[in-house]
Amino acid sequence: MKENYFLDNNFEENDRRDIAFQLVNALREVVSISKKMNQPISYEQTLDLLSDFSPETYEAIVPLMQRKNESDWVKYFKEKADALSTDENIVSPITIINEELAELKKITKTRSDKRFLNKRVRDYENALDYFSPRKISEHKILNRDFYLAERTDFKIVETLYEDEEHKDYRLDNNNILRLRLIHPDRPEHIIGADLIYEHLNTKHKNVRFLHMQYKTWNNKILNFKAGNLEDQINKLDNILCKTGYCNDYGGKRIGRFYRLPYCCAFLRPTSKMQNSDSKMVSTGMHIPICEAKKIMETEKSLTKENIKGKNISYKIFDELFNSNMIGSRVLTFDEHQKFYEDNDLLDNRNIIRIHAQEIML
Ligand SMILES: [Zn+2]
Structure with missing residues (x-):
């Protein structure tokens, strides 16, 4: 059992929360790409x-x-429950709030005229929500598939993460x-979450992929020096752009379609989790790494201004990828396997990663 970074009090709670939020954003993005919904699912x-x-x-992320959203009333009821509790008798905040x-x-x-009393009722009800366990909806956005796991005629390309568990939907x-979901073995240097999304075509035995690097920002500015960003951009640029995965087929145009x-x-600049409510607000910008790299050559930070015209919004991103207009060129299974072997892209010592494969049977 690997140590759970999100539960580890040795790390700043705010950092853990930012990365948890990146991860949730990445998972949300997986669903919107795979379900082709043209709009993100809710938090x-x-x-x-x-x-x-x-x-x-x-379990680790939800309390974090x-x-x-801990209000003063939540703190008050926590303290009160604590003060009333003895070794023999633990008093729950829920009991006190209900009373x-x-x-x-x-x-x-x-008495609808008693404005302040009525406000207090709402505050208490919110505090009650806080202490009540989160309910998981019966309606599932994705349904598990247990069939593929048993199919022996079917081998999905690589042995990339041999020891890692997967789930099929x-x-x-x-x-x-x-x-x-790939966790580093040791959570010491976690700097963020990323996502690899692949289209695997089993008939034609080929793959296309996307790589997203999530970064928490304040919605205005992201300094290249902050939190290894510069290194990450250089690494992705070296592995993916400079080696030609960003190019077409050696100058030859293959395929009839425009792209x-x-x-x-x-x-993927990602905002911090908002205080007041649980709505997931996040910027939907996708900045190609080679464009980020160009900006990095002359500027200190990415800003809302200098990425104008150089990023793809969430409104069209999924559709562009699903219709083969963006993303990598098509690789054979062998090329794909070699690509991962040759590069340390899968080195995830400091990244929590979602690796998603959409398998076209
Ligand atoms: Zn590129």
Whole structure:
């Protein structure tokens, strides 16, 4: 059992929360690409999926995210429950809130004119929500598929993560979404989350892929010196852009269709989790790594201004990838395998990764 970074108090709670939020964003992005929905799923639906995909991660992340929303009333009831508890008798904050709430409701029942009392009722109800366990919806955004796992005639290219567990989900078009969550062995130097998304075509035995690097920012500016960003951009540029995965087939145009440049690595600035409610607000920008690299040559930071015209918004990103207009060129299974072997792209010592493979049967 690997150590769980999200539960590890040796690391700053804010850092853990940022990376948890990146991970949730990455998972959300996987669903919107694979389900071809043209709009992102909600934060709540994403957490429901996480509870199925990786229950341990779900258990670790949810309290981390909820603690952000701790109101003064939550703190008050925590302290009160604590003060009333003895070794023999643990008092739950839920019991106390219910008692106080019942009393308040008795006197406010018919009194809509008592503005402050009624506000207090709402505050207590919110605190009650906070202490109540999160309910997982019965309606699932993706359904597990247990069939593929048993098929022996079917080998999915690589032995990339031999020891890692995967889960398979059945998509509406009967394709399979194979998901892996890859944790570093030791959580010492975790700097963020990333996503590899692949289209695997089993008939033609080929693969296309995308790589997304998530980075928390303040919605305005992202310094290249902060948190290894410069190194990460250089690494992805070297592995993917400079070696030609960003190019077409050696100058030869293959395929009849129009498409955008082949760049297949994108930087994903992601906002911090918001305080007040659980709505997931996040910037939907996808900046091609080669464009980020160009900006890095003359500027200190990425800003809202200098990425204008150089990024793809979430509104069209999924559609462009799904219709082969962006993402890597098509690789044979052998090329694909060799690509991973030759590069340390799969080196994830400091990254928490979702590796998603959409398998077209
Ligand atoms: Zn590129």
